[in-house]
Amino acid sequence: MLLAGLRHQHGFAESIKSQPEQWQRFHLLLPLAGQQGSNIYGVMCGHDPVHGFEYMCCAEVASLQDLPADMGRMRISSQQYAVFNHSGPLAQLGAIWGAICNEWLPHSAYQSAHKPDFEIYDAAFNWDTGMGEIEIWISITDK
Secondary structure, eight states: OEEEEEEEEEOTTTHHHHHHHHHHHHHTTOSOTTEEEEEEEEEEEEEETTTEEEEEEEEEESOSTTSOTTSEEEEOOOOOEEEEEEOSBGGGHHHHHHHIIIIIHHHSSEEEOSSOEEEEEOTTOBTTTTBSOEEEEEEEEEO
16 A cells, blocks of 8 residues: 655654644545545554654555655555554543553454554545544554
């Protein structure tokens, strides 16, 4: 899967404000050149406890060429994933991520594959209200 969009580093404390601002800037860019389908993705590109996390708001594209030079690019290779569905307010998404990473994953038969994890927002997701179905894909391997 080829993804293109906006990448940004977020500190944990300020992400409550900076992440929605990133999404607002991204929506102004839509549709992207060569965009495939209507799904929108939020990708965790990496994190550490001190510096926070890198996040990419993006859409699937046919090619990573012919995109503006400042646009983030990512190739997601085939990988085993655990998929979770969230159907509550967008404001609860951080707590869901926390439960998956801090409760489900350590007690499961899996460990992180240390590949990009992502959220999928389909065309029915209401960005104005922050309500709708969100799939959370966590890259995994057997322990």
